[in-house]
Amino acid sequence: MRSIMLGNEAVARGAYEAGVRVVSSYPGTPSTEITESTARYSGIHTEWAPNEKVALEVAIGASVAGGRSMSAMKHVGLNVAADPLFTLAYTGVGAGLVVVVADDPGMHSSQNEQDSRRYAVAARVPMLEPADSAECRSFVLRAFELSERFDTPVLVRLTTRVAHSRTAVETGERLEAPLRAFVHDPAKYVMMPSNAKARRVVLESRIAELARYCEDEAESAGLHRWIRKGTRLGVVTSGIGFSYAEEALPDASILKLGMVWPVPVGLVRRFAATVDRLVVVEELDPVLETELRAAGIELEGKGLLPRIGEYSAATLRRALGDDDRKPAAFAPGSLPEAPVRPPVLCAGCPHKGVFLALARVKAVVCGDIGCYTLGALPPMKAMDTCVCMGASIGMAHGMDMAAGREFAARTIAVIGDSTFLHSGMTGLLNTVYNGGASTVLILDNSITGMTGHQQNPSTGKDIHGNAAPAVDLEALCRALGVRRVRVVDPNDTFATERALREEMAVPEPSVLIARSPCALLPDACRDDVLYRVEPSACTKCRACLKAICPAMSGGYDGPVVIDPEMCNGCGLCARFCKFDAIRKEDATS
Amino acid sequence: MTSSLLSCNILLAGVGGQGTLVAGRILGEVALTLGLDAKVSEVHGMSQRGGSVVTYVRMSPSVGSPLIDEGEVDYLLAFEQLEGLRWAPSLVQGGTLVVNALMIRPLTVSIGAATYPEGIPDLLERAAAGRAKVIALDGSALAAANGSPKSLNVVMIGVFAARSGLPKEAFVSAIDRVFPEKLRAMNQSAFAAGFEKGRTA
Incomplete structure (x- = not known):
C-alpha cells in the first residue's frame, strides 16, 4: 500500500x-x-x-x-x-x-x-x-x-x-x-x-x-545508488544532501551512499575516475571528506560548502551550479519589515509565574532543557545557563563550591519533572552528599512538555495512556537526603517568590516543587473559568502585562483585552492588577 | 495552475498551533491521490510554542528537496497577516498569496517593543503591483461560521483548491481520510466555504 x-x-x-x-x-x-x-x-x-x-x-x-x-x-x-x-x-x-x-x-x-x-x-x-x-x-x-x-x-x-x-x-x-x-x-x-x-x-x-x-554488496542491496549523468561534476553525498544535490545539480553524476560508515573508499574511487571534478556534499562535519582524503582521493568539500547549519538546494546552486533565479513577486525593499515572533510560554503556562518570581529575586539561575528554557528570553531574562539535560543541579553546586556561600545564597537550579527524572536526581544526590546548599526548583507540570506531551514516570500513565505507578517526587527528594522539600503553586507568583527567598536563605539543600499541570493538557484546560478585563475599571497601567501572556493585548489607547479563545484561566494576570479590573468569569454560565 | 499544473510549491505560514501541520498532511494526501510525488516538510518542537511556523509542501512528478528555496513559492497560504508579510518575499512572480485577516500580535508588540504594521493585505496588494495575485479573506470568520475556528486550515486549503485548478474531488477525499468521522462534515463545510471564496476572488 x-x-x-x-x-x-x-x-x-x-x-x-x-x-x-x-x-x-x-x-x-x-x-x-x-x-x-x-x-x-x-x-x-x-x-x-x-x-x-x-x-x-x-x-x-x-x-x-x-x-x-x-x-x-x-x-x-x-x-x-x-x-x-x-x-x-x-x-x-x-x-x-x-x-x-x-x-x-x-x-x-x-x-x-x-x-x-x-x-x-x-x-x-x-x-x-x-x-x-x-x-x-x-x-x-x-x-x-x-x-x-x-x-x-x-x-x-x-x-x-x-x-x-x-x-x-x-x-x-x-x-x-x-x-x-x-x-x-x-x-x-x-x-x-x-x-x-x-x-x-x-x-x-x-x-x-x-x-x-x-x-x-550495499549497492545491489539498495543502500548505495550510483546515478550516471554528466562527467563534468560528480557528487558524493548521503541522506538529505542527496535531495538537495538531485534538485540543484541536474547534470551532475551522483554517488549516494546509504551506508555511511564504514566508508566504501573503493566505490568512491571508481566513481571519482568517471568525473572531472568530485565534490562531497555533507551537512555538518567533514566525515566522508576526511576519510576519502586520507585514502588519497582528490575532492572538494568544506572548502566550498558550509560546515555550520542546514543546506538547501540553493546552497548547492550558489556554490556549484546555475544560480539563475526566477524573478520574485515582491521587489526587495517594497515591504516593511515584519517584527519577529519568537516562541513564547503559552497562555496559562505554569512556568511563567516561576520565572517572573525568579526575575524579581534576581537569582543566578542554572536552567535546564525544556519549554522553560524560554524563561531565558526577554522580558523575563531569568536564566543564566543551559547546557544539557540535568545540568542545572550539578552546575548550581559547582557555582556554590567555587564562589562561596554568599554567592550560593543567590543560586538556584531550575529543572522540569521529566528532566529531573532523566538525569537531575544524581545531581541532587551529589549536592546532598558533598555538603552543598543549593536551592533546587522542580517545575512539575506532570508531562514531558516541549517534545509534545509524552508521559514519564511522574505522570501516572504509560506511553499508551494506561495507569502506571507515579513516582512521589517529595519522597524521592527526601530519600536522596534533602530535608527541606516544599510544594508551591507557581500560578501564585508572589507565594512562589516568598518560598524562594526563604529557601535561598537556608544554609542547606532545599527543593521547591512548583506543581501545576501544563496548560495544554486536556485536563488542565480551564475552559470553564476565564478571566476578563472590566473596561471601566482598567486604568491602562499595564501592570497586568507583566504576566507576559500571549492572550493579552492593548493597554495603550484602550483598556487591556484578554482573548477568550486563548485564555486558559490561570489567573496570573489578575494577581498583578491593583484595581480589581481583571475578573474571573464562569464561562459555562 | 497552468504551466505549473504538475509542479507546485506551497508554503503554509502561520503561528504555532494554527493547524498548518494538518493542512500539510491534507495537501500531501491530495498529491498522492493525483498520482504525484509529494514532500511535506514540517517544524516541530520549540518553535511551535507560539512562534512563527512554516510547512513546505511540494508536489510534482518527482520531488527532490523537501524545502522550497526563497523566490520559488507558487502559493503562499498565510494563516495570519504578519506571517503573510514575513514570507511574501519567498513568492515567485505570478504566484498567489492568500492572506487571512486574523492578527495575532507577537509578544514584542503586546509589550510595546515593536509595532504591528497596519493594513498588511493592502500593503501586499500595492507592493505586488500586479506581479502576484493577492487574495485577502477573513478565513477565521468563515471557519467559525462553518463550525469551528479550528477549521481555518481547511478554509485556506479550499481557497488553494479553487485557485490551483486541481480536481476538487481529490481534496474532498483527502479531508475524509485525514479527519476522524465526527469532524468530517464540519471540515467539508469549511472547505466548501474556502473553495467558494477562492473561486470568486
Whole structure:
C-alpha cells in the first residue's frame, strides 16, 4: 500500500515490518514520533524510559534475550546512551538491534549541532542514512538484517528534514521474526577485561567484513545508488544532501551512499575516475571528506560548502551550479519589515509565574532543557545557563563550591519533572552528599512538555495512556537526603517568590516543587473559568502585562483585552492588577 | 495552475498551533491521490510554542528537496497577516498569496517593543503591483461560521483548491481520510466555504 508518511513514522513502519518486539526510548525532537508510532502497532512492546541510557540498555536486554529491538533518540540523547553503545559494539547482539539517532542541523530544537556519524566511527558500529520516508522504512528493514548477519548493533541516522518530512512510502507486511533462543555466553556478553580483549579482536574483524559488504554488496542491496549523468561534476553525498544535490545539480553524476560508515573508499574511487571534478556534499562535519582524503582521493568539500547549519538546494546552486533565479513577486525593499515572533510560554503556562518570581529575586539561575528554557528570553531574562539535560543541579553546586556561600545564597537550579527524572536526581544526590546548599526548583507540570506531551514516570500513565505507578517526587527528594522539600503553586507568583527567598536563605539543600499541570493538557484546560478585563475599571497601567501572556493585548489607547479563545484561566494576570479590573468569569454560565 | 499544473510549491505560514501541520498532511494526501510525488516538510518542537511556523509542501512528478528555496513559492497560504508579510518575499512572480485577516500580535508588540504594521493585505496588494495575485479573506470568520475556528486550515486549503485548478474531488477525499468521522462534515463545510471564496476572488 502506498501512503504518505513522516520519516519518523516510516522508521516505525520499518521496525514493525522487521518483526521488532521491544522499543524503548526517551523523547527528543526530532526523534519523538518514531517511538510514538511504534506504540500504535500491536506486537511491539513500546515504552518510554527515563533516559536514553536506560532505553538502550532495555533494548540490549531484549536483543540478548532473542527479540529484535530498537531505541530511538535525538543526537544529544546518543551522548547519554554512548556508554552502553560503545560496549554493545563489543558484545554484538542476540537478535537484531537498531539504534536510530536524529541529528538537528540548523538547531531547530536543540542546544547543539553535533554530527552523530562521529559515533559510528568512534564506537565502530555501521551506520545507514536514509534520504526520505521510503528509505526510512527500507533501511530500517535492512539494518535489522545486517545486525543479525554481522552480529552488530546498527545505527540509522536521520536529520530533521528527513525525520520531519512526509513523503510517499510503499508498505509491506510484518515479517515473522521468531524469538531466538537465549544463549548463555559469558565470553560474548560479560565484558570484563579478559573477555573484552577477545571481543576487541572480533570487533575489528567484523568491521573489515562490514567494509567489504559496503564496497561489494550495499549497492545491489539498495543502500548505495550510483546515478550516471554528466562527467563534468560528480557528487558524493548521503541522506538529505542527496535531495538537495538531485534538485540543484541536474547534470551532475551522483554517488549516494546509504551506508555511511564504514566508508566504501573503493566505490568512491571508481566513481571519482568517471568525473572531472568530485565534490562531497555533507551537512555538518567533514566525515566522508576526511576519510576519502586520507585514502588519497582528490575532492572538494568544506572548502566550498558550509560546515555550520542546514543546506538547501540553493546552497548547492550558489556554490556549484546555475544560480539563475526566477524573478520574485515582491521587489526587495517594497515591504516593511515584519517584527519577529519568537516562541513564547503559552497562555496559562505554569512556568511563567516561576520565572517572573525568579526575575524579581534576581537569582543566578542554572536552567535546564525544556519549554522553560524560554524563561531565558526577554522580558523575563531569568536564566543564566543551559547546557544539557540535568545540568542545572550539578552546575548550581559547582557555582556554590567555587564562589562561596554568599554567592550560593543567590543560586538556584531550575529543572522540569521529566528532566529531573532523566538525569537531575544524581545531581541532587551529589549536592546532598558533598555538603552543598543549593536551592533546587522542580517545575512539575506532570508531562514531558516541549517534545509534545509524552508521559514519564511522574505522570501516572504509560506511553499508551494506561495507569502506571507515579513516582512521589517529595519522597524521592527526601530519600536522596534533602530535608527541606516544599510544594508551591507557581500560578501564585508572589507565594512562589516568598518560598524562594526563604529557601535561598537556608544554609542547606532545599527543593521547591512548583506543581501545576501544563496548560495544554486536556485536563488542565480551564475552559470553564476565564478571566476578563472590566473596561471601566482598567486604568491602562499595564501592570497586568507583566504576566507576559500571549492572550493579552492593548493597554495603550484602550483598556487591556484578554482573548477568550486563548485564555486558559490561570489567573496570573489578575494577581498583578491593583484595581480589581481583571475578573474571573464562569464561562459555562 | 497552468504551466505549473504538475509542479507546485506551497508554503503554509502561520503561528504555532494554527493547524498548518494538518493542512500539510491534507495537501500531501491530495498529491498522492493525483498520482504525484509529494514532500511535506514540517517544524516541530520549540518553535511551535507560539512562534512563527512554516510547512513546505511540494508536489510534482518527482520531488527532490523537501524545502522550497526563497523566490520559488507558487502559493503562499498565510494563516495570519504578519506571517503573510514575513514570507511574501519567498513568492515567485505570478504566484498567489492568500492572506487571512486574523492578527495575532507577537509578544514584542503586546509589550510595546515593536509595532504591528497596519493594513498588511493592502500593503501586499500595492507592493505586488500586479506581479502576484493577492487574495485577502477573513478565513477565521468563515471557519467559525462553518463550525469551528479550528477549521481555518481547511478554509485556506479550499481557497488553494479553487485557485490551483486541481480536481476538487481529490481534496474532498483527502479531508475524509485525514479527519476522524465526527469532524468530517464540519471540515467539508469549511472547505466548501474556502473553495467558494477562492473561486470568486
